[in-house]
């Protein structure tokens with residue numbers, strides 16, 4: 001099994017580009033259900049809304065390669081990229097952020113989309129022999145601050 005640091009620049013670019021292609025496809029599928037976002041910002045304040053944002057190491061690599069600086073140590077109760085109820089890492093945000101809407105008319109739609117694209121992310125990771133890590137956001141943030149970005153040793157799904 002390889003680490004991200006073992007990938008060549010070209011391989012790393014290809015992995016990131018294919019993650020973005022999966023995001024584009026997922027976004028289109030999500031849009032087809034027409035969920036409404038009222039920008040309450042609650043979904044990014046995890047403790048308040050009672051959920052945890054999980055993401056894979058491939059998504060963490062994409063997010064953390066371009067996300068703005070954040071304060072450490074991080075607090076698992078909210079996402080440090082939310083500022084004034086808006087996401088400051090929108091283009092690079094992970095699948096879990098893309099599929100999640102509190103619109104009651106969208107209830108039940110997120111789960112199958114998540115399963116499908118997580119499966120595709122796993123296959124992509126296998127193709128590059130990168131193992132599989134799937135963990136809460138704060139875990140990857142803490143790893144990044146400790147200089148261990150995207151180590152494939154987080155809990156597996």
Ligand code: SF4
Pocket residue numbers: 043044053079080081082083086087088089090093094097
């Ligand atoms: S990355 Fe953006 S959308 Fe996702 S939880 Fe953080 S602020 Fe919210």
